[in-house]
Amino acid sequence: MKWLVVVITISTLILGCSPKKADKPLEKVPQRVISRDEAVGSLPCFKCHSYQKFSTPLQMGGVFPHQKHMDAGYHCNQCHDPKGHQHIVVNRNICSNCHNMKIIVFDRTALPSKFDHEAHAKMFNCKDCHPNIFLMSAGATRVTMKDIYSGAYCGACHDGKKAFASSECVKCHNKMKGFEKELSYKVEGMGNVVFSHKFHTTAFSCDSCHPKLFDMKKTQGKMKMDDMYQGKTCGSCHNGNIATAVTDCGKCHKG
Incomplete structure (x- = not known):
């Protein structure tokens, strides 16, 4: 009888000191979206x-x-x-559930560009660009190269330090390759002028000429020799120091 009491007592102590089983983890309750x-x-x-x-x-x-x-x-x-x-x-993923946020096309100019929103969203948070740099509304902002060169819009990052410089036009404007050709300007009383855009873009970046010397549009009939003699348009470089002088007529006027 005495031994029975001892066995029961020891068994009770052993069971009492045994570690408790871990409580069953609580199941995560999904958040309910309310109306x-x-x-x-x-x-x-x-x-x-x-x-x-x-x-x-x-x-x-x-x-x-x-x-x-x-x-x-x-x-x-x-x-x-x-x-x-x-x-x-x-x-950051909620917008793409409804909106196509992959490629955004800017086509208000003669040189449309495509913006890879998906690639940028993987590198940055929404608030890095919106609303301080770009408004969150399609077509709300008309982006010009002049603005970009001054550090606005795309130029906030594409300054040659954070990202490639905005002067590297072919990075965004695929149709720039179509300008790798000779441009002909009709001149009354003199031979026509042939301008090699490909040659000049090989030697200079786009922002060397645009838009400070030439607007990004056809300039037929708007360039005058008097302006060139004063160092404007072509005369900015063709001054006899950087390039041949504009007085060397045969260099440009053929025939």
């Missing part, structure tokens, strides 16, 4: 803040059509991950 109507009364943000204020583009200076997305039935927590009062993180 716009539910949000007004359910999301804690709107217990203090006006729903209407945050459903309009006022808080971003009119650069993002919040109301249009609200009217389509989307709401804040479908695109944003609220982090208290510090910041609201935008889900």
